[in-house]
Amino acid sequence: MKMTRIFVAALAALGLSGIAWASTAGQREAEHFHWHNAGPFGTFDREAVQRGLQIYQEVCSSCHSLDLIHFRNLGEAGGPFESAEFPNANDNAIVMQIAAGYMIEDGPDDAGDMFERPGVPSDAFPSPFANPQQARGSNGGALPPDLSLIIKARHHGQDYVHSLLLGFNEEVPADVHVAPGKHYNPYFPGGVIAMAPPLFEGSVTYADGTEATMEQMSEDIVTFLTWASDPHMEARKQMGVMVLLYLFIFAILVYIAYRQIWAKVKH
Template sequence: MLRKLSVIAAVAGLMASFAAAPALAAGHPLEPEKIHWSFNGPFGKFDQAQLQRGYKVYREVCSSCHSMKLVSFRNLGDKGGPFYNEKYPNSNDNPWVKAIAKEFEVADIDSETGDAIKRPATSADRFPSPFPNEAAARASNGGAFPPDMSLLAKARHGGADYIHAIVTGYKNPPAGLKVGPGQHYNPYMAGDLAAYWSGDHAHVPPGGFIAMAPPLTEGGVTFDDGTKATVDQQARDVAAFLTWAAEPKMEERKQTGFAVMIYLILFAGLLYASYRKVWKNESH
């Protein structure tokens, strides 16, 4: 009996240690501020002006390091997108989309010589990576690999709130925290700082290290609609844009879901009425 109890205790101890391991590795970052976004809720929609500003932040700040390889230029002109125009139901015909695509060059093969070439992008192309391969990306960023931003808002817990918190949350490291070269302290970044903390280990600072330097500066971009480009405003706009990039069909999905719910309610009503009609003369 004692032997069985000891085995059970050992197994329970191992399971507890395995359960605790991810928490220790993940650290204890601060929870991002909860922001009211126009696209939240079952009837939420993207603010097109905000998406246009967010695209500009991505283009002028983020795209020098981060790819967005799952997004095609034509998606920018789709319904609900930053450059949608009802005059151009086919986004490939959208002049704003065409103009944006021409700002980029994509890799291609010369059909006559077979040589590798660069050509202006078209609306059918996807956003190109700023680096030819992962090794080049790491070499240009001190060994860190900048993540692709196509699905970043869906891949990170907190979505747009997390992105806003990360790009605005850089802080001076507290005394007693050793920060290595090329690293920056961010209390919203997951990490385990215990090994770098010389203070009381019961009070390890929240957050972790991030290789990316603070990307946004006051007035770093100029918005075409005249909106003041504060760091907070840029962060909100690019977070909204990346949320759209991760789910460009969100508005259509919500509209379809609402229509389905209405259909199910009507169908349930008809089903109940039929039930009462068929069985009205029967005893129960």
């Protein structure tokens, strides 16, 4: 039983133990895309994660938080700005520059007052709103979800978010009523979503010169959010491979021992 649990854990680490769930009623099935990080040996496309971070900063961060990600995660092993020159992510120059671009509320100071300071690598990405009530008030009553685990929290994960981002130009069916301030998207449960289309051709100017098409931007932000939901995915998969290799070798040794023991037993 213990070996079975270890084997299942190894499969999970490799991403091979997915469970198929039924589609949500009234929701079009997400389109399937090929992802660089898919499969037991898949890895993150670092450049795509970096571009996705740029989209989050310039487009998504005005409404959506990223509460579970700290700036230092960007420079840690498996992160988009991992560097052999800066093994300590807190010393990573790029990470420090990104963090310093945010103003973080801190305190209280000696006078008991809160104050703002430039961010440091140990800080988490700041939320665009002070509380859920403010977030709802700024978004017509809808609460923008935190994006830290959005890929893991949605059925079909990457495929769903990618399809959703590209699904705003669909024609509204005659039997679907879209209230003022709402938008039709066939990949969202019920077909009506409060979020306006977040991406348009050329929404961002990529620092690396990549053409900012809708498909490219959607793929990049989804890749970044996938990394954010599982920053240690690559290390986990490597561990899974090592565990399966160990179990394979162990099984061979057990079989050899079995043959040696029973070879001496007379029939």
